[in-house]
Amino acid sequence: MDKNSGKAFDYNLFKRLIAHTKPYRFTFFGVALAAILLSLFAVVFASFAGRIVNDAIKVKDPDKLLMLVLAMFGVLLGQVISQLCFNYYANWLGESVIKDVRVALFKKMIGFKMQYFDTSSIGVLVTRAVADMQRIGEIFSQGFFVIVADLLKMLTAAAFMVYLNWKLALLVFALLPIILYATRLFQKAMKKAFIEVRAQVSNLNSFVQERITGMKIVQLFTREEIEKENFRKINEKHQNAWLKTVWYNSIFFPIAEIVTAIAIGLVVYFGVLQDLNSINQDNIGTIVSFLFLIELLFRPLRQIADKFNTLQMGMVAANRVFAILDTDSHIEDTGTIVKDDVKGDxxxxxxxxxxxxxxxxxxxxxxxxxxxxxxxxxxxxxxxxxxxxxxxxxxxxxxxxxxxxxxxxxxxxxxxxxxxxxxxxxxxxxxxxxxxxxxxxxxxxxxxxxxxxxxxxxxxxxxxxxxxxxxxxxxxxxxxxxxxxxxxxxxxxxxxxxxxxxxxxxxxxxxxxxxxxxxxxxxxxxxxxxxxxxxxxxxxxxxxxxxxxxxxxxxxxxxxxxxxxxxxxxxxxxxxxxxxxxxxxxxx
The missing domain is CATH 3.40.50.300 (P-loop containing nucleotide triphosphate hydrolases)
Known part of the structure; x- marks a missing residue:
């Protein structure tokens, strides 16, 4: 499977992972519904913000202002409830899936023939059964569903932008290719970086486990300084692998922030120009709505890139775990004889x-x-x-x-x-x-x-x-x-x-x-x-x-x-x- 390491997303691997959610399908669809509600509430909230400016503040109507503020509060309450359900049940689903996969993995490992353990690192197997499992759980709790929710927010925000003012919407959309291209490069780079991270984590676990188990030999032959130096080198490789991910984040997120700031500046500038040249002068409320909508459009993009990191780390972990589950290294238990009175000849x-x-x-x-x-x-x-x-x-x-x-x-x-x-x-x-x-x-x-x-x-x-x-x-x-x-x-x-x-x-x-x-x-x-x-x-x-x-x-x-x-x-x-x-x- 390493041959696919350059792919930003492995659909077949993800499809196999999603199959483990079948016993929890109602929770799965419940989380999906919460994601849809979050996107709708976010856009409605932005709409109400613009209406407050145009329909209440500009005409100085306190009753309508109160009504819209209460409506916004209701929308905000709906967002809070939806977010609570989304966070809890997405995490619950992730933990349930890794519980099942971990049981399947352990069952597989205890069925392996001795030859498999003769050639396998115990530290690596422990990493697969513990640390990698948590990464798989994060696919659901912090990766997949968060990405879906953010994509829905972006689509609804983009559609509402076009509805409010298609000219300003096109202005914002013109900046999207820049951040989309940067996101694509970021995803590919992070995929390779996370594969290296997982490899170094496994090496580190194996080294530490072996030295602790063989501590008597280390001390008996006075190898403390030598092993300390070996550990320093392995730990340095581990650090460098993580620093690659930090470097990619350090490049991408400032670019995303700059593009967002440019979008806001352009909308305000051209929106005000339109408002000055307009007879009705209703663009101020639209600009206010656009400020919320731009955040809904660009912030999810930044978060998607961040959450895609989590998704990719989980996919790398799933790749490694499924590699063990797919390993055919067991004694064929095809016998049918069960005897209670074996004599011992x-x-x-x-x-x-x-x-x-x-x-x-x-x-x-x-x-x-x-x-x-x-x-x-x-x-x-x-x-x-x-x-x-x-x-x-x-x-x-x-x-x-x-x-x-x-x-x-x-x-x-x-x-x-x-x-x-x-x-x-x-x-x-x-x-x-x-x-x-x-x-x-x-x-x-x-x-x-x-x-x-x-x-x-x-x-x-x-x-x-x-x-x-x-x-x-x-x-x-x-x-x-x-x-x-x-x-x-x-x-x-x-x-x-x-x-x-x-x-x-x-x-x-x-x-x-x-x-x-x-x-x-x-x-x-x-x-x-x-x-x-x-x-x-x-x-x-x-x-x-x-x-x-x-x-x-x-x-x-x-x-x-x-x-x-x-x-x-x-x-x-x-x-x-x-x-x-x-x-x-x-x-x-």
Whole structure:
């Protein structure tokens, strides 16, 4: 869509946006009616101003003066009421539309496959869901309807000018091409400027979010001054992008003011000349009306240019948001099987997969995990261990081969059904800024605090949680920063246990934890793996000695299979790996 960045207005994009107002069509037409009334009241007010001069002041008729003043007051009251309804319901409509679009956007994003997030900036996505949404809302509250209302004012003002005095009207209209041409240039320039502004806002958000998230690394490697300088450069680009818009405004609005002042001067000069040469001498009231009408004609033009800025910023934001909504990056959920009693029999058949095209990570992986078995997967970093877990959950689609659960291809299951039977404990545990209880249940109403406490006692972590201030109501803050890595792992184990999965996956779950936490984790592991199929990925081979089967991976292939004792007897890759770890531990 960037190819259209030079266009002042994208009709197709706007049409798509307007489609979101259909549920609020009565409000939409109500706002449109208020805009029409505002234009009519404005012209009637100008008419009454001229009549006061000609029909009351010149003939010195106090009764008619009072009547016209009261009529003007009534018109003014109508304007106030119409303006109030216009402002409130235009904003209400805008907020309602962005509420719906934001829900649709969030629903779209949580359905994306992991590969999309691997290549997308989180800061940019946050900008789309928050800041850009507000810009879209402003299309209705400060852009489109305001422009329509101002255009109606201009048309009615122009028509009434012709009716009052076509000669003076032509004089005013002769100046319109100047301001219209300036407005056109202004709109095109602002369109390009606002695209740059939105890009710099996204860059700024991404930079700040990443540095705050990685603040430990920034301070640990004393990069404060370097990051400060990087931020200064990005912030300067952001400032320069905004200054372009300020510069264009600084040029346009003085031109508009000068043209308006010239129009007023010409009307007064030639209107008075006409009045001096006229027998009836009624042009004074007409001139007074024209002074109001010129404001109605030229002020909306200035406002339209200003509001067109808002409209264009909203359109740029809508363009970016719809680009995400149009992104086809989701796992096809075409399966129809929903099972409540998955046993947990897993089989990989010649599975091949690569995160990037023509760069395979798995080269024909085949293995099975029988119901209730504990299968461990070991190997060097990058061997493809975690990839197997990602594919089992259908976070990514395999290139070829098949993955079966209970003898059924996982593509035949609905995604919700498949994933509901698999629980994963990752090495890098993610916790939300919420209570421990909510982080365990993930707001599932079917899991009560009593259920959580009972499960915690069963796997031996109740004592640890109870020792925290507030116990299960303890708020772990963003990403669980109030807990140690070992404590976060224990919470993750409990989260997996209460979901009662048929298949349990432990991905490096005991790495980087203290000895005490590791003992608790080992106890929890023995408890939660009982009676269910378990897949354990581990670097520390001492933790998988009791596994029913060990798969040894190297460069995306399974090179050895067997129990701990069987693999040691072979004296192959596993044996060498175990000896290397054992010697390293002995040295320590």
């Amino acid at each position: 897993i089989e990989f058949k010649d599975v091949r997969f690569g995160y990037l095209k023509d760069e395979q990570v798995l080269h024909g992986v085949s293995f099975n995990a029988k119901v209730g078995q504990t299968v461990a997967i070991v190997g060097a970093t990058g061997a493809g261990k975690s990839t197997i877990i990602n594919l089992l959950n259908r976070f990514y689609e395999i290139d070829s081969g098949a993955i079966l659960v209970d003898g059924i291809d996982i593509k035949e299951y609905t995604l919700a059904s498949l994933r509901s039977h698999i629980a994963i404990v990752l090495q890098d545990v993610f916790l939300f800024a919420d209570t421990i209880a909510n982080n365990i249940s993930l707001m599932d109403d079917s899991i009560s605090v009593k259920d959580i406490e009972a499960a915690a006692k069963q796997i031996g972590v109740h004592e640890f949680i109870s020792s925290l201030p507030g116990g299960y109501a303890y708020n772990v803050k963003e990403r669980g920063t109030m807990l140690s890595s070992g404590q976060r792992q224990l919470i993750a184990f409990l989260r997996a246990y209460v979901s009662n999965p048929s298949v349990l996956v432990l991905d490096e779950a005991t790495s980087s934890v203290d000895t005490y936490s590791e003992q608790l984790i080992q106890q929890a592991t023995e408890k939660i793996t009982q009676g269910r199929t378990s897949i354990i990925i581990a670097h520390r081979l001492a933790t998988i000695k009791k596994a029913d089967k060990i798969l040894v991976m190297d460069a995306g292939k399974i090179v050895e299979t067997g129990t701990h004792k069987e693999l040691l007897k072979k004296g192959g890759y596993y044996s060498k790996l175990y000896e290397a770890q054992f010697l390293a531990e002995e040295v320590v």
